[in-house]
Amino acid sequence: ADLVRRIMSKSGALDLASNLGGKIDKSDVLTAVEKYEQYHVFHGGDEEERKANYTDMVNKYYDLATSFYEYGWGESFHFAHRWNGESLRESIKRHEHFLALQLGVKPGQKVLDVGCGIGGPLREIARFSNSSVTGLNNNEYQITRGMELNRLAGVDKTCNFVKADFMKMPFPENSFDAVYAIEATCHAPDAYGCYKEIYRVLKPGQCFAAYEWCMTDAFDPANAQHQKIKAEIEIGDGLPDIRLTSKCLEALKQAGFEVIWEKDLAKDSPVPWYLPLDKNHFSLSSFRLTAVGRFITKNMVKVLEYVRLAPKGSQRVSDFLEKAAEGLVDGGRREIFTPMYFFLARKPE
Numbered sequence: 001a002d003l004v005r006r007i008m009s010k011s012g013a014l015d016l017a018s019n020l021g022g023k024i025d026k027s028d029v030l031t032a033v034e035k036y037e038q039y040h041v042f043h044g045g046d047e048e049e050r051k052a053n054y055t056d057m058v059n060k061y062y063d064l065a066t067s068f069y070e071y072g073w074g075e076s077f078h079f080a081h082r083w084n085g086e087s088l089r090e091s092i093k094r095h096e097h098f099l100a101l102q103l104g105v106k107p108g109q110k111v112l113d114v115g116c117g118i119g120g121p122l123r124e125i126a127r128f129s130n131s132s133v134t135g136l137n138n139n140e141y142q143i144t145r146g147m148e149l150n151r152l153a154g155v156d157k158t159c160n161f162v163k164a165d166f167m168k169m170p171f172p173e174n175s176f177d178a179v180y181a182i183e184a185t186c187h188a189p190d191a192y193g194c195y196k197e198i199y200r201v202l203k204p205g206q207c208f209a210a211y212e213w214c215m216t217d218a219f220d221p222a223n224a225q226h227q228k229i230k231a232e233i234e235i236g237d238g239l240p241d242i243r244l245t246s247k248c249l250e251a252l253k254q255a256g257f258e259v260i261w262e263k264d265l266a267k268d269s270p271v272p273w274y275l276p277l278d279k280n281h282f283s284l285s286s287f288r289l290t291a292v293g294r295f296i297t298k299n300m301v302k303v304l305e306y307v308r309l310a311p312k313g314s315q316r317v318s319d320f321l322e323k324a325a326e327g328l329v330d331g332g333r334r335e336i337f338t339p340m341y342f343f344l345a346r347k348p349e
Helices: 002-010 013-019 026-038 047-052 054-073 088-103 120-129 140-153 191-201 224-237 245-254 291-306 314-333
Strands: 110-114 132-137 160-163 176-182 202-215 258-264 337-346
Touching: 013 054, 013 291, 026 054, 026 314, 047 054, 054 140, 054 291, 054 314, 088 120, 088 176, 088 202, 088 337, 110 120, 110 191, 120 132, 120 140, 132 140, 140 160, 176 191, 191 202, 191 245, 202 224, 202 245, 224 314, 224 337, 245 258, 245 337, 291 314, 314 337
Parallel strands: 110 132, 110 176, 132 160, 176 202
Antiparallel strands: 202 337, 258 337
16 A cells, blocks of 8 residues: 555655545535536536636636646646647746736736636746736635745745635736736636726736637537537536637727737647647657546546545546547637637726
């Protein structure tokens, strides 16, 4: 048993098992999974109910999925535009630096990361630009994790976390020199309401930049296959509804922003953003994300749950994340979905 434990902890599997379920009591994980699944189309849920209960839905999602993310992706839970010959890790860092450069972040400035996860990008951008970054997040477990990682990275004096809902931020207006969001505001039940709040806390003349998850113009709502892919991504990623790129743009302007430029960066990415998840692709450096890696993880989770090291219901979480991976690859391949619709928008003076 001791040997098994040693192998497991070496592979990170023990962390995955013990952190699974986040702040949810281990005995309640299965009930939480069931409740989470019921919000979604595959289980008879509807968009209005997801929007009305988005805080509960997104919180359950991140309590259940965070340790899988950290196990598979590391500390930055997002995709990236990627050049040939560039590793996934390098592309993720560059994707983050690109945001800081677009925003023109200067040393000592106060920056807000909206929906910061466990703070991977926040730490990277703080070190890259020598600025102070505040991470806004509504999930208790992720904040606890993030604070610990900030301390280990030595940025805990300049960077902090605030637990709050990005639809109602606890900051006075004109508080920040720059605001960014990486694949996070897609969780908002309403884009306009979210962008309006960001507009409010941003100083006049300053910028907001984001990578948005969107359905592209190629998405056909009348196509059943397209609808199925969209529903798979929604259940697998805790989303109330995936908006069209044009809807995000409209919401930005409606909130008062001047859009400086916008582009779907997935369009000219030499290496497809979904490659790490593609069943036909094999990589040692991002092994845990590959089909083989995910297959091993799935079986490992099954065993961990069976021997009671992981809570009951863990396998179910692994299943809906697997569904998400399939939906993302299909959506990416058909170009009906993008995780990197980029925009840079300015709040007028």
